[in-house]
Amino acid sequence: MTALTTSPQAKRMIPVLLAVSGWLVLGITAVGGLQTIRPFAVFAFTLIGPGAALVRLLPLTERLERAVLTVAVSLSLATLAAEAAYIGHVLQPAVVLAGLATVCSAAAATELARGVKAA
Numbered sequence: 058m059t060a061l062t063t064s065p066q067a068k069r070m071i072p073v074l075l076a077v078s079g080w081l082v083l084g085i086t087a088v089g090g091l092q093t094i095r096p097f098a099v100f101a102f103t104l105i106g107p108g109a110a111l112v113r114l115l116p117l118t119e120r121l122e123r124a125v126l127t128v129a130v131s132l133s134l135a136t137l138a139a140e141a142a143y144i145g146h147v148l149q150p151a152v153v154l155a156g157l158a159t160v161c162s163a164a165a166a167t168e169l170a171r172g173v174k175a176a
Contacts, residue, residue, distance in 0.1 A: 072169050076166065083151060099150070107131050108128060111134075
């Protein structure tokens, strides 16, 4: 069996996708015409997006550990973002999604910066 090798472009692709995913979901929410895919897109992003971006920064090797931590961190961040929006009297889906997308993009940018620094 041969080991799979990943190119530098492939290693950069996941953080870029994570950085763009939140803004894409926010765009789907803002358009308003995509009623059939909007709930699935928002649910999927909220469930795994920000957590995946942050967990990738940690030195974890176990896949199950990564998966559980990804979901836990994502749901915790979504809860904190919604609570902060509620306390600030700006509780709207776009505000919460923008906060989560910002966290996701910042974590992905950090990972990309670490990769550039290490290379």
